[in-house]
């Protein structure tokens with residue numbers, strides 16, 4: 181028995197030694213990551229799906245009229261502005277895991293306060309909101325301020341720029357999964373950089389964002405990305421997504 185275990189020890193040692201002797205043993209060559217070009221930071225990389233480049237809202241539709249056009253207002257061939265009362269707009273394409281970039285601007289003329297000032301939001305799969313709000317010197321509940329996963333996670337810091345200034349969100353969204361019985365088998369996660377500052381670090385999404393009550397977890401598949409009409413004149417520009 182002792183003899184056998186000594187042999188085994190020697191065998192493992194030789195294996196370990198031989199594995200670590202050559203640096204090539206731990207090199208991975210296949211698969212090779214494909215080339216993606218990205219010339220300007222913030223501009224859509226070569227493999228992105230452009231959702232809005234200023235020219236039209238063809239990638240979007242109304243949430244009020246089935247397959248109807250998005251009725252928000254195009255501004256100077258560059259931006260799109262919420263048209264209060266026309267409702268949220270959503271992508272025509274459904275998405276699962278994505279990297280999303282968007283730029284937004286809250287109104288320069290300050291009106292209202294708290295949740296009533298510069299409120300909009302980006303919803304992944306139509307359910308999971310990363311809050312957009314004018315949170316520059318505008319106190320509200322922390323898990324409802326800009327960059328919050330609404331009522332679930334407050335942002336790590338407040339990276340908001342003054343109203344009337346363009347700001348960026350870069351968001352990595354991992355969709356939840358459900359089994360055939362409709363039971364959630366893995367939660368969703370989200371990471372958010374606000375103006376290049378990390379404010380959500382791979383936080384777990386507990387379920388749908390709810391104004392009142394607890395998150396819900398009804399099974400679903402890929403679904404649209406939605407921008408919120410909360411009655412404030414938020415502008416958006418340069419929106420693109422990469423499927424992961």
Ligand code: MG
Nearest residue numbers: 299300301312
């Ligand atoms: Mg909102």
